[in-house]
Amino acid sequence: MKEVEVIKADEDEDIVFDPEGFFVIFLKGGEIVVEHYLNVNKGGDLEVETGSLCTVVKGKSAKAICDTIVRKKMVSRLDHASYLGRELQKEEIALKDDLEYVQCESIYYEH
Amino acid sequence: MSMYPWSGDYKEGDAESPVAVVTLSERYSFKNAAIWGPMKTENLGIEKVVANVISNPHIRFLVICGKEIRGHRSGKTLICLVENGIDDNGRIIEAPGAVPYIENLDKGAVDRFREQIEVEDMIGVSNEEEVQKMVNQLIEKDPGSFGEPYIAIKFKEQATSMQGSTAALHASIELSPWGDISSMEVD
Numbered sequence: 001m002k003e004v005e006v007i008k009a010d011e012d013e014d015i016v017f018d019p020e021g022f023f024v025i026f027l028k029g030g031e032i033v034v035e036h037y038l039n040v041n042k043g044g045d046l047e048v049e050t051g052s053l054c055t056v057v058k059g060k061s062a063k064a065i066c067d068t069i070v071r072k073k074m075v076s077r078l079d080h081a082s083y084l085g086r087e088l089q090k091e092e093i094a095l096k097d098d099l100e101y102v103q104c105e106s107i108y109y110e111h
Numbered sequence: 112m113s114m115y116p117w118s119g120d121y122k123e124g125d126a127e128s129p130v131a132v133v134t135l136s137e138r139y140s141f142k143n144a145a146i147w148g149p150m151k152t153e154n155l156g157i158e159k160v161v162a163n164v165i166s167n168p169h170i171r172f173l174v175i176c177g178k179e180i181r182g183h184r185s186g187k188t189l190i191c192l193v194e195n196g197i198d199d200n201g202r203i204i205e206a207p208g209a210v211p212y213i214e215n216l217d218k219g220a221v222d223r224f225r226e227q228i229e230v231e232d233m234i235g236v237s238n239e240e241e242v243q244k245m246v247n248q249l250i251e252k253d254p255g256s257f258g259e260p261y262i263a264i265k266f267k268e269q270a271t272s273m274q275g276s277t278a279a280l281h282a283s284i285e286l287s288p289w290g291d292i293s294s295m296e297v298d
Contacts, residue, residue, distance in 0.1 A: 033118055
């Protein structure tokens with residue numbers, strides 16, 4: 001008989017910077033807008049202190065934006081890619097249902 | 112199409128109004144202001160405010176209101192930018208924020224911003240009506256346009272295409288741009 005392991009999911013607490021940079025995500029003009037920044041250290045204590053804006057990806061579909069970002073190799077870490085996928089799917093729902101979207105925050109339906 | 116070059120989480124009103132409003136962590140709506148919206152970060156958030164404000168020379172007053180962003184201190188950092196400018200490393204002089212750096216704008220843009228606008232410090236004021244009153248008062252003091260727009264950042268639209276790319280359907284199958292399905296080599 002085949003045995004398959006079942007494990008309980010838990011979250012990682014540490015945030016590890018992606019060497020390929022980070023993203024600022026928002027809705028504008030009926031589109032999802034993703035700004036891709038390259039990491040910048042200004043000589044201070046923090047590993048990443050700001051970002052140099054490199055590319056902007058726009059569209060209405062989370063999948064199209066994810067595909068573009070992966071194709072252009074803007075992400076290199078699996079945890080970063082999965083975070084991005086979650087945020088973009090949330091944003092697509094907010095766009096379609098006319099909800100407010102703020103990066104890293106939950107979206108709410110008014111009852 | 113927006114007159115402001117750097118897209119972001121803001122609303123646009125009367126393009127000829129002399130007042131812009133930064134609401135920090137709050138989400139308000141104003142009558143007769145040129146542009147308004149939240150601003151969370153003391154680096155990228157401030158850069159967007161600077162780039163968009165100097166693109167509209169009618170804006171002569173910047174109201175900063177709402178609850179300050181803990182840790183970032185982006186409201187106070189924006190005031191420091193206007194009062195002190197940046198050093199050679201792009202750091203906003205005497206700013207209290209953790210990462211108060213200007214990276215995506217040149218010093219000319221910062222200098223123009225400091226010359227074009229006057230700050231009205233309403234940090235901590237979370238009464239929307241009170242802020243609207245200030246907007247109305249500042250409109251009465253409008254000194255007129257600063258001159259030509261200063262475009263600090265430009266975005267070039269580029270058509271994207273799926274041509275030449277493949278999409279993975281499964282770990283061992285891929286779809287070409289022309290619809291051909293083929294097997295991928297799997298270790």
